[in-house]
Amino acid sequence: MLLEIENLSVEFETASGPFRAVDGVSMKVHEGEVLAIVGESGSGKSVSMLAVMGLLPWTAKVRADKMLFQGRDLLGLDASARRKLVGKDMAMIFQEPMASLNPCFTVGFQIEEVLRVHLGLDRKARRARAIELLDAVGIPDPASRLSAYPHQMSGGQCQRVMIAVAIACNPKLLIADEPTTALDVTIQKQILDLLMRLQAEHGMGLIMITHNMGVVAETADRVVVQYKGKKMEEADVLSLFENPQHPYTKALLAALPENATGDRLPTVSAAAFEEVLQ
Ligand SMILES: Nc1ncnc2c1ncn2[C@@H]1O[C@H](COP(=O)(O)OP(=O)(O)OP(=O)(O)O)[C@@H](O)[C@H]1O
Numbered sequence: 001m002l003l004e005i006e007n008l009s010v011e012f013e014t015a016s017g018p019f020r021a022v023d024g025v026s027m028k029v030h031e032g033e034v035l036a037i038v039g040e041s042g043s044g045k046s047v048s049m050l051a052v053m054g055l056l057p058w059t060a061k062v063r064a065d066k067m068l069f070q071g072r073d074l075l076g077l078d079a080s081a082r083r084k085l086v087g088k089d090m091a092m093i094f095q096e097p098m099a100s101l102n103p104c105f106t107v108g109f110q111i112e113e114v115l116r117v118h119l120g121l122d123r124k125a126r127r128a129r130a131i132e133l134l135d136a137v138g139i140p141d142p143a144s145r146l147s148a149y150p151h152q153m154s155g156g157q158c159q160r161v162m163i164a165v166a167i168a169c170n171p172k173l174l175i176a177d178e179p180t181t182a183l184d185v186t187i188q189k190q191i192l193d194l195l196m197r198l199q200a201e202h203g204m205g206l207i208m209i210t211h212n213m214g215v216v217a218e219t220a221d222r223v224v225v226q227y228k229g230k231k232m233e234e235a236d237v238l239s240l241f242e243n244p245q246h247p248y249t250k251a252l253l254a255a256l257p258e259n260a261t262g263d264r265l266p267t268v269s270a271a272a273f274e275e276v277l278q
Contacts, residue, residue, distance in 0.1 A: 002173055002205040003029040003052065006066035010047050013059045021047045021060075023229040029173065032203040034196075036216040036237070038252065039226035045209045048226075049175045053092055054082045070172065088118040091166035095178040097158035101150040107134075107161045108146030114168045133164040138194060156187035160194065167198055173205040180215070192218060213256050217241065225249045 010022040022044040029035050037045045051062045052074065067074040069090060077085070094100045101110060111133055112126040121129060127146070134142035137160040150158050159179065166174055176195060180188035196219055199206045208219050216223055216237065223240045225233040225248065233246040244250045 001028060001068070002031050002033070002070060003027075003207075004066055004068040005048075005052065005064060008048060008051060008062070008064040008067065010044070010051050010056065010063075011061045013061075018061075021229055022051065025224075025226065025229075025231045027224050027231070027234065029205045029207060031172070031205055032199075034199060034206045034208060034219055034221045036208045036210060036220035036223045037226060038210055038213065038216055038223060039232075040211055042228075043226040044229040045226055046177050049092065049177060049207060049209060053086055053090065053175065055086075055092075084118075087114060088169040089171055090173040090175070091169075091171040092175040092177060093159070093162045093166050093179050095181050097155060097162045097182070098150060100162055101158055103150050106147050106149055107153070108148075111146075111161070111165055111168055114165055118169045129168070130164075133168055134161070136167075136198070137161070137164045138190075139164075154187075155183055156191065159183060159187075159191050163191075163194065163198070167202065167204075170202060171204060173207070174199070175207045175209070177209045178211070179208075181210075181212075195219075213252055225252070 005028070006026045008022055008025045009020060012019045012021060025044070025048055027035065027037075037049070039045050047056065047060075050056045051060070052067065052069075054074065054077070056062065062075070064075060069085070072085075074082075101107070108127070108130055111130040115121045115126045115129055130146055131142045134145055139145050139157060139160055145153075150161070153161065174195075179195065180191050183191060192215065195206070195208075198204070206219075208215065210216060220237045222236050223234065224231055225240075225246065227248050233240070233244070233249050235245070240249065241253065244253055
């Protein structure tokens with residue numbers, strides 16, 4: 001088992017009191033498996049995965065009965081052990097590639113830094129591996145692009161660089177948080193294809209956070225549906241599409257363009273489910 005989470009809760013201290021963003025979520029990811037976490041904005045998808053990575057601010061109280069990565073207890077890790085793990089064996093990419101890359105450093109430096117810190121490669125080996133990585137993520141003329149700054153690249157290219165940084169140390173688990181949402185539709189497809197190709201080539205476990213059921217259908221083996229911090233449903237992707245159990249899941253599927261029957265798309269209205277979810 002790659003990742004095993006049992007009864008994860010995350011509470012934030014806010015000015016108006018504690019706020020529970022994740023409420024008793026459990027999930028498992030097997031080696032080489034693609035798990036999609038779906039749910040609307042604010043349902044706690046990102047926060048639950050940031051908790052796994054240990055990237056939440058100090059205002060967050062993370063509790064879980066179990067949070068294991070390859071059998072290692074993530075909750076008990078000290079800061080130094082966590083730094084060794086995060087970015088190496090588990091990595092994460094985010095929605096806004098421009099915001100995730102550092103504008104002050106070349107893309108070559110940002111890739112090579114990961115290789116230096118985690119693998120201790122020397123300068124020559126780092127450069128060779130960085131070129132190989134840029135090539136693997138489909139950046140043309142990789143050797144000369146090493147000296148480019150993020151603002152000299154398009155959004156799609158920056159996302160490719162982020163992916164290169166994330167896979168630099170061949171992680172066992174990659175968490176992709178809405179990796180295509182900020183990109184043009186044509187580029188979205190290319191980035192998804194790239195992620196799926198790398199996942200298959202490296203046999204990585206992949207957690208795909210998305211609110212898009214189309215992305216789920218194209219990528220996932222299994223799906224967890226979250227709503228207001230709670231897990232509503234979990235199923236393999238075929239069962240979920242053929243036989244959704246939960247009203248919220250049914251509504252998400254009904255909102256897919258191909259399921260529209262009239263002139264207007266059905267919408268997922270929270271109010272409609274509040275009663276059912278009580
Ligand atoms: N640092 C924080 N302090 C207080 N509340 C927070 C903090 N970070 C996130 N939240 C709240 O936690 C809830 C869950 O947020 P989260 O980002 O996980 O949602 P999400 O399902 O990933 O949605 P999105 O698709 O918009 O990223 C939201 O209500 C959010 O406002």
